[in-house]
Amino acid sequence: MIATKGLVDFHCHLDLYPDHQAAVRESEEAGVFTLAVTTTPKAWPRNQEFAQATRHVRAALGLHPQLVAERASELPLWEAHLGETRYIGEVGLDAGPRFYKSFDLQKQVFKHVLQCCAKAGNKIITVHSIRAAKVVLDHVESYLPPSQGKVVLHWFTGSNSEAKRAIELGCYFSINASMLDNERHVAMVGDIPLDRLLTETDGPFTKTAERPSKPADVAVVVEALGRLHGMSAVTLAETVRSNLRSLLELGEEGRVDA
Numbered sequence: 001m002i003a004t005k006g007l008v009d010f011h012c013h014l015d016l017y018p019d020h021q022a023a024v025r026e027s028e029e030a031g032v033f034t035l036a037v038t039t040t041p042k043a044w045p046r047n048q049e050f051a052q053a054t055r056h057v058r059a060a061l062g063l064h065p066q067l068v069a070e071r072a073s074e075l076p077l078w079e080a081h082l083g084e085t086r087y088i089g090e091v092g093l094d095a096g097p098r099f100y101k102s103f104d105l106q107k108q109v110f111k112h113v114l115q116c117c118a119k120a121g122n123k124i125i126t127v128h129s130i131r132a133a134k135v136v137l138d139h140v141e142s143y144l145p146p147s148q149g150k151v152v153l154h155w156f157t158g159s160n161s162e163a164k165r166a167i168e169l170g171c172y173f174s175i176n177a178s179m180l181d182n183e184r185h186v187a188m189v190g191d192i193p194l195d196r197l198l199t200e201t202d203g204p205f206t207k208t209a210e211r212p213s214k215p216a217d218v219a220v221v222v223e224a225l226g227r228l229h230g231m232s233a234v235t236l237a238e239t240v241r242s243n244l245r246s247l248l249e250l251g252e253e254g255r256v257d258a
């Protein structure tokens with residue numbers, strides 16, 4: 001297993017582990033750049049407080065599409081915190097059977113989120129797109145000009161042609177181990193240009209060795225992506241780190257941790 005220092009977990013729910021603060025500390029000690037996504041803007045202040053005390057953890061301001069049915073009324077609160085962070089998520093759309101009834105409302109919320117991000121500028125947004133790849137990309141294309149923000153598609157499972165469209169729109173992709181368990185998804189992931197790849201765990205919703213994944217487990221993804229591209233895990237890890245730097249628009253000298 002490769003060293004965890006310098007790896008990237010661009011989508012992890014640190015506040016959903018039994019001990020949030022311990023989960024933050026563990027990421028920090030492992031030296032994994034971890035984007036701590038939130039599902040409701042009410043969770044933002046505490047996530048931001050914990051993240052600000054670290055070098056490697058950053059918090060993202062979210063309103064999860066699976067919670068929109070009950071929590072769309074928190075959209076003004078989401079907007080009130082927008083100026084406090086560059087990182088947004090988890091946001092997006094979910095057209096799975098359990099959440100389809102709120103799909104129209106989800107679309108309204110996601111449109112507003114993208115419009116607010118476009119207006120503010122310079123945001124980096126981690127986006128959920130279960131069974132909704134096309135509509136997510138339609139929204140990104142309509143409401144977020146590429147100069148106004150960047151989208152990272154989290155756990156993207158769209159078709160090859162949808163992935164191609166996302167690439168043309170300038171999106172990045174954060175890949176997790178579960179995606180690479182599925183043959184069809186492996187083929188799609190294999191076609192994503194190396195310079196658009198990031199890695200994630202989506203912990204605690206995925207498992208590694210029969211327990212909820214932690215950010216350091218992103219090493220498994222790095223190794224699998226390395227095998228897929230015929231590259232060493234170390235080289236693949238460097239590629240992802242450099243993609244993170246360009247996503248954040250920092251030069252070679254720029255510190256991702258800064």
Ligand SMILES: [Zn+2]
Binds near residue numbers: 090202
């Ligand atoms: Zn998630």
